[in-house]
Amino acid sequence: MPHLDPARLRLPGGPRADLALAGVVLVLVGIAEGQRLGPDWQATPSTTLSWILAVAVCAALPMRRRHPLATGWATTIGTGAYYLLSTVDGPLVVIPIAALYTLAAQGRIQAAVAMAAVMIIGVGAGALAGTGDVSGTAVFMLTGWLAAVVALGAMRHGRVAYAEEEARLRATQERLRIARELHDVIGHNLSMINVQASAALHRLAKDPGQAQEALTAIKQGSKEGLQELRATLRVLRQADEQAPTAPAPGLSRLDDLVSSAARAGLDVRVEHSGADRALPAAVDLAAYRIVQESLTNAVKHSKAHLVVVRIHHTDRDLKLTIEDDGQGAVPGHAVGSGIAGMTERARALGGTLDAGPGATSGFAVRARLPLPNPPADHHEPIGGAVDDQDPAG
Structure with a gap:
């Protein structure tokens, strides 16, 4: 019997999620539009045009991440035209709401507010004209939904911007830490080597014995510097490497x-x-x-x-x-x-x-x-x- 791993059961994301949402909405729209067909299942021109608009609006949703502004206005206008032709209150409005969230989540708050205002004005005009199932209550509820969607998108944008800024700050601090470590390790030993090299050159002709001592010090200093440099670089190892033992x-x-x-x-x-x-x-x-x-x-x-x-x-x-x-x-x-x-x-x-x-x-x-703070029990061993x-x- 095959083993089911719950960790692999994940909801679709990205374009797959858009395709899934568009497919579900299109099916629900089809069910709602089926009520308009007569007993002989003959579609009127307005029903056919409504179907074309619904398919076009749903097909535009997967492009909302690459072209959020164009997708938002296209879905808004297409949905508005659909509601003018259809006599049923179908779920197609979910598509422009999803596009509206994408605009707000990308930080385009002004465009998102403008699109939400157009949707509210259009639905409000339909309510005043007594079109279909649209009423004042529907306008009020839609306004609340759109305001919540824009607020959620703006919150998402703020969280992403904060996370990116925090990541940049951590990267900057890490670069400074690495630069500081390398400066301390290499600078100290190279300074000692430089002094000894100058002394060796100065004493080479006058006192070869002291020059040899200076060269020995250079050898030892370079050895110690190389060891410390290697230890420092091991700290910058990949995550799957072993920890340094020194x-x-x-x-x-x-x-x-x-x-x-x-x-x-x-x-x-x-x-x-x-x-x-x-x-x-x-x-x-x-x-x-x-x-x-x-x-x-x-x-x-x-x-x-x-x-x-x-x-x-x-x-x-x-x-x-x-x-x-x-x-x-x-x-x-x-x-x-x-x-x-x-x-x-x-x-x-x-x-x-x-x-x-x-x-x-x-x-x-x-x-x-x-x-x-020192431990409360001073008799505790230092170890x-x-x-x-x-x-x-």
Whole structure:
């Protein structure tokens, strides 16, 4: 016995739905028009013309999505002519109502209102002339139906426009996130490589031993950069690919940044304060990237020799301060995308970031990243609190 899958039982959509609706309406019109035929089933000229109009109106419905305006007016005029010839109140009015909804759903509200007004005026004139079954009650009911159809179509158009705008916004945010990640990953390592390459060229003739050390640092830095780039690109994998096995960067890998900066001739000191606690993945990644970008800027722009990284933990937030002893901000120098990216990271988490001249000299970056509320039971193991976090951030 064949198995029936309810999930495959779907109503037709698109042109198939239009053909189905037109077919049902045409059958109902045929049943209604059959009442006009005499005992010998002989059709009068008006009956024949009514049939032709009904077929033409129903045949025009499948074109409402490609040519909504032309289909709307054609079905409206054809239906009006049909009711002038026919003495029965058939269901053909469903066709122009469907075309009216399409106009409103596509945002052509003025054309939809104009078409609805023509339909109401035409039916109202028929009621005043005492044509057939048309009455004042029918005009009132038709007005309500047409107003509801236009409102539903306009609502549909608004929902579709909102969904499209939201999709565009999500795509823009995703592009910015990807650009920020690639900038942080590639920019840091390439800056270190650039510094070491300059040092190697400068020392090659005078001190080949130091040049070899610089080239070794370039090799290590390029290797680390390639690994991070591959890890970042794996995040952009297709949906059916396996998830990356390497954990996202965090403050636990701060020693790697310190070592990389040291190879570029930068002395980095890290100071921790406050009660250390497990950080959410998003906060941990943002803190790592902020420190990474700050060290990159110190190597590229500040000409600094010493950088102090202060990390302060509280129950409510994580505070970062990265200060160097370099030349500070260069007057008239445009702020690069690195500081903008750090600011966006902090704001995305509800935090703040300030970058500018240091207290005494050099350049300083100060960030505050809020943390979720601490668990009510402080005796709960830290590992249990981490398990509740979304690893994807």
